[in-house]
Amino acid sequence: MTVSIFDLFSIGIGPSSSHTVGPMRAARTFVEKLEKQFGLAKIQGLQITLYGSLSLTGKGHGTDKALVLGLLGVKPEEAEPDTVPALMQQIHTTQTLALFKQHTLPFSLDKDILYNDHETLPHHVNGMLFRAYDSSASCIAENIFYSIGGGFIVDNEQLQHKRPLTVTKKVPYPYETAKQLMDFCNADNKKISEIVNANELIWRDQGEIDSKILKIWKTMAQSIEKGCSTKGILPGGLEVRRRAPVLYEKLTEQDKTGNQDNTMGWLNCFAMAVNEENAAGGKVVTAPTNGASGIIPAVLYYHLTTIPKSEHEAHICQFLLTAAGIGVLYKKRASISGAEVGCQGEVGVACSMASGALAEVLGGNVYQVENAAEIGMEHHLGLTCDPINGLVQIPCIERNGMAAVRAVNAARLALMEDGQHIVSLDKVIKTMMKTGEDMLSIYKETSQGGLAVNHPEC
Numbered sequence: 001m002t003v004s005i006f007d008l009f010s011i012g013i014g015p016s017s018s019h020t021v022g023p024m025r026a027a028r029t030f031v032e033k034l035e036k037q038f039g040l041a042k043i044q045g046l047q048i049t050l051y052g053s054l055s056l057t058g059k060g061h062g063t064d065k066a067l068v069l070g071l072l073g074v075k076p077e078e079a080e081p082d083t084v085p086a087l088m089q090q091i092h093t094t095q096t097l098a099l100f101k102q103h104t105l106p107f108s109l110d111k112d113i114l115y116n117d118h119e120t121l122p123h124h125v126n127g128m129l130f131r132a133y134d135s136s137a138s139c140i141a142e143n144i145f146y147s148i149g150g151g152f153i154v155d156n157e158q159l160q161h162k163r164p165l166t167v168t169k170k171v172p173y174p175y176e177t178a179k180q181l182m183d184f185c186n187a188d189n190k191k192i193s194e195i196v197n198a199n200e201l202i203w204r205d206q207g208e209i210d211s212k213i214l215k216i217w218k219t220m221a222q223s224i225e226k227g228c229s230t231k232g233i234l235p236g237g238l239e240v241r242r243r244a245p246v247l248y249e250k251l252t253e254q255d256k257t258g259n260q261d262n263t264m265g266w267l268n269c270f271a272m273a274v275n276e277e278n279a280a281g282g283k284v285v286t287a288p289t290n291g292a293s294g295i296i297p298a299v300l301y302y303h304l305t306t307i308p309k310s311e312h313e314a315h316i317c318q319f320l321l322t323a324a325g326i327g328v329l330y331k332k333r334a335s336i337s338g339a340e341v342g343c344q345g346e347v348g349v350a351c352s353m354a355s356g357a358l359a360e361v362l363g364g365n366v367y368q369v370e371n372a373a374e375i376g377m378e379h380h381l382g383l384t385c386d387p388i389n390g391l392v393q394i395p396c397i398e399r400n401g402m403a404a405v406r407a408v409n410a411a412r413l414a415l416m417e418d419g420q421h422i423v424s425l426d427k428v429i430k431t432m433m434k435t436g437e438d439m440l441s442i443y444k445e446t447s448q449g450g451l452a453v454n455h456p457e458c
Contacts, residue, residue, distance in 0.1 A: 002169050002171055002174075002199065002202075003328045003331055003332065004200060004203060005196060005200060005213070005320065005321060005324035006212055006216070007150075007152070008150065008286070008287075008288045008324050008327045008328065008331065009216045009285050009286060009287055009288075009320065009324065010076065010077065010150075010151055010285065010286050011076065011077040011216070011219050011283065011284075011285055012024070012076030012077060012079065012151060012283070012284070012285075012286060012290065013066075013076065013079045013081050013084075013281055013282065013283055013284070014062070014081075014277065014278030014279060014280065014281045014282055014283075014284055014290050014293075014392065015061055015062055015278050015279050015280075015281060015290060015291070015391070015392035015393075016061040016062070016289070016290050016291055016392055017149070017150050017151040017286040017288075017289040017290040017291070017293075018053075018054075018126050018147045018148070018149050018150070018151070018289065018290075018337055018338070018339060018445075019053075019054060019057065019058060019061035019062065019063045019066070019126070019147070020061060020062050020063065020065070020066035020076075020281075020290065021066070021076045021150075021151035021286060021290065022126065022145075022147025022148070022149075022151050022152065022153050023054070023063050023066045023067050023070065023128060023145075023147055024066040024067070024069050024070040024074065024075075024076050024079070025070065025075075025076065025151065025153050026067075026070065026128055026130070026145035026147065026153045026155075027048070027066070027067045027068075027069075027070025027071045027130070028070040028071070028073060028074070028075065029070075029145070029153070029155070030070075030130045030132075030143055030145070031070070031071055031073065031099050031100060033141070033143070034099075034132055034141055035099075035100070037141065038132075038140065038141070040099050040100065040102055040103035041103055042134055042135075042140070043099060043103065043105060043132050043133070043134070043140075044105055044106075044133055044134055044135045044137075045105060045106060045112075045132070045133035045134075045137065046071070046097075046099075046105070046107060046112060046130070046131065046132055046133070047112050047113075047114065047130075047131045047133070048067055048112065048113050048114070048128060048129070048130050048131075049114040049115075049116055049128070049129040049131075050063060050113070050114065050115050050116065050127075050128055051116050051119050051120055051121045051125075051126075051127040051128070051129070052119075052120040052121065052124075052125035052126060052127055052339065052446075053125045053126050053339035053444065053445045053446055054125075054126045054127065054128060054147065054339075055115040055116050055117050056115075056117055056390065056445075056446045056447060056448065057387065057390030057445055057446065057447050058115060058390075059115070059390065060236060060387070060389050060390025060391040060392075060447070061390060061391075061392060062281055064088075064109060064113050065084050065088060065281070067113060068087065068088065068091060068097065068109075069084070069087075071097055071099055071100075071107075072087070072097070072098065072099075072100065072101055073099070073100035073101055076151065079283070080283075081280075081281050081282050081283060084281065088109070091107060091109060092109055095107065095108055121144060121146070123146055123154075123159055124146040124147075124148055124154075124337075124339075124340065125337075125339045125340060125441070125444065125445075126146055126147040126148065126149075126337065126339050127144060127145075127146050128144065128145045128146070128147070129142065129143075129144050130142060130143050130144075130145065143155050143156060143157070144156045148335075148337055148340070149288075149289060149335060149336040149337025149338070149339075149340065149345065149346075150286050150288045150289050150331070150336045150337075151286050151289075151290075152331075169202045169203070170202070171198075171199040171202050172198050172199060172202075173195045173198060173199055175195070176332055176333070177329065177333070177426050178329055178370055178373075178424065178425040178426045178429070179424070179426055181195060181325065181329070182366050182367070182370060185366040186366065191318075191322070191360060191366070191369075192321075192322045192325045192326070192356070192360060192366065192369055193317070193318045193319075193321035193322045193325065193360060194321075195325060196321045196322070196324055196325040196328075197209065197317075197321050200321075209317075210313075210317055213316065213317050213320050213321070214313065214316065214317070216285055216320065217300070217316045217320065219283060219284070219285050220274070220284075220285050220287070220296070220297035220300070220301075221297070221301060222283075223273070223274045223277045223278075223282065223283065223284045223285070223293075223297065224270050224273045224274055224297055224298070224301055225273075226273075226277055226282065227242075227244045227245075227272070227273025227274055227275075227276050227277040227282075228244050228245055228248040228269065228270075228273045229245060229248075230242060230245065230276075230277070230280075231245045231246075234276065234279045234280055234391075234393055235279075235280060235281070236279075236389060236391040236393065237389065237391075238388065238389055238391060238393055238394065240279070240391075240393045240394065240397075242276045243272055243276070243397075244269055244270075244272045244273035244276050247265065247268065247269040247272070248269050248273070250265075251265045251266055251269055263302070263408070264405050266302055266305075267298050267299065267302055267401065267404040267405050267408060268298075268401035268402075268404065268405065269401075270294070270297065270298035270301050270302060270404070271294035271295055271297075271298035271400040271401040271403070271404040272294065272397050272398065272400060272401045273294070274293055274294035274297050274298065274400070275291075275293065275294040275392070275396060275397040275400045276397055278290050278291075278293050278294070278392060279391065279392050279393045279396070279397060285297070287323075287350055287353075288327045288330070288331070288336045288346075288349055288350060288353070289336055289337075289338070289346045289349075289350070290392070291338060291343070291346045291347070291385075291392050291396055292343075292346040292347045292349065292350035292400060292403070293350075293400075294397075294400035294401070294404065295347065295350040295351055295353075295354050295400050295403045295404045295407060296320075296323055296350055296353060296354045296357070298400070298401075298404040299354040299357070299358055299404055299407050299408060300315075300316065300319050300320070300354075300357070300358075302408075303315065303319070303358060303361065304316070315361050318357075318360065318361050319357045319358070319360070319361050320357070322356055322357040322360045322361070322369065323353040323354060323356065323357035324353075325356075326352060326353045326356045326357070326373045326425075327349060327353045329425070329426075329429055330345070330349045330352070330429060330432075333426075333429050333430070333433070334429050334430070334432055334433035334436070335433060335436060336349050338385035338444065338445040339385070339444050339445040339446075340436060340444065341432065341433060341435070341436025341437070341439065341444070342382070342383055342384045342385045342435075342436055342439050342443055342444050342445075343380075343383040343384060343385040343396075343399065344377070344380045344381055344382060344383040344432055344435065344436065345432065345436060346385070347380060347383060347399050347400065347403045348376075348377050348380030348381070348383055348403075348432065349377065350400075350403060351376040351377065351380055351403040351404075351406055351407045351410070352373045352374070352376035352377040352380075352425075353373070353376075354376065354403075354404070354407035354411075355372040355373050355375060355376030355406075355407040355408075355410035355411050355414070356369045356370065356372045356373030356376070356411075358372070358407060358408060358411035359371075359372035359373075359410075359411040359414050359415055362411065362415060363415075364411070364414065364415050364419075365419060366419075367418070367419025367420065368414045368415055368417070368418075368419040369414070370419070370424070370425050371414040371417065371419050371420075371421050371425075372410050372411045372413075372414035372415070373410075373425050374421065374423060374424065374425040374427075374428050375410035375413060375414060376406065376407055376410045377425075377428045377429070377432060378423060378428050379406065379410075380403070380406075381428070381431060381432060381435055382435055382439070384439065384443035384444070384449070384450050385443065385444055385445040386442075386443055386447065386449055386450030386451045386452045387445070387447055387451075387452060388447070388451055388452050389447065389452070390447045390452075394451065395451055
């Protein structure tokens with residue numbers, strides 16, 4: 001399986017890649033298959049049943065909205081958050097939905113999106129059963145999809161035939177482990193970013209690679225800037241106040257005096273700005289998930305403030321290519337799904353990616369980069385995913401700020417050493433997966449344990 005940088009970094013809407021981006025893609029894919037097999041006119045009814053974490057936290061995570069967008073034919077990168085409330089209200093009022101905006105059929109948000117809190121489908125905790133009906137109310141098609149983290153989906157057909165999640169192509173550097181990646185770097189005297197870029201060239205030319213990376217970065221930067229300027233209360237009922245704009249104003253004033261180092265403050269501000277946008281259902285980039293989407297942008301945004309503007313594009317591409325090279329290891333060897341391994345698989349992985357990427361753009365050798373990535377994950381091992389009320393707000397937003405600070409610390413620590421260390425990145429990835437397997441399900445994005453059930457009543 002060859003995973004592209006643009007599989008890991010994809011544009012979508014919040015608040016959760018596994019609960020919004022994945023279901024949106026699944027719904028759209030299901031309708032595409034119906035159109036090819038029957039034609040849309042034959043479809044007179046649809047029903048979607050959510051299982052496991054999707055059922056338990058789907059309402060708080062906006063899964064119903066994502067499914068509707070997918071049925072309408074909207075791709076995650078094309079979704080416009082500001083249009084969603086009106087769309088949902090229209091469907092609620094008319095009790096109809098137009099598949100791919102072409103074929104209208106009866107559809108009830110209350111009756112045709114079902115939440116099965118008592119069952120989990122066999123292959124993953126984020127399961128969805130789609131059924132289509134004809135005019136006689138007979139089920140003519142059904143399929144099960146799983147949202148496996150970071151917006152990636154897989155269906156029963158792929159599982160039964162063991163088909164890869166992404167296109168398999170022969171690449172010049174086919175690595176599965178960090179050791180293999182480092183061996184390629186040493187053999188050809190290349191950096192991790194150069195290895196990843198060389199593999200990416202099997203899909204597109206250099207100009208397109210650079211252009212797409214810069215587009216990804218533009219979306220990341222816009223989510224920071226919008227989050228830093230948008231005040232108010234986040235939706236969902238917890239009455240969580242947006243804190244990034246206040247932090248931004250205070251830090252800006254403090255910087256005018258020049259009397260203190262505000263690195264930690266700015267990292268917190270940038271990361272929280274992204275995740276407040278995500279929590280509001282805004283446009284963000286999976287990095288590698290929506291729940292952890294603030295960490296990589298925050299670290300890179302801050303880094304760019306420390307170098308000449310003429311070097312920005314080169315550093316952006318190098319940073320995100322390196323981060324992707326590290327993220328691929330977690331995607332292939334473990335998991336980036338909070339519902340599968342807890343938040344160590346989201347915030348922990350994002351911290352690891354950002355740590356290694358920062359170490360490389362600051363001039364670290366491959367051993368120092370690997371060490372930074374290992375440090376970034378090692379101190380997130382066992383991190384639970386326990387969102388209050390099933391909302392990607394508490395502790396998620398603040399947690400991104402903490403991890404952004406930790407990523408910079410990990411990179412700086414690794415760069416002060418020679419890269420030699422006891423625990424390898426491969427070992428920590430294996431440990432993270434085993435820890436996730438051992439973690440009780442109540443701590444894995446179900447809102448049944450941890451902070452989700454032990455917060456003060458107001």
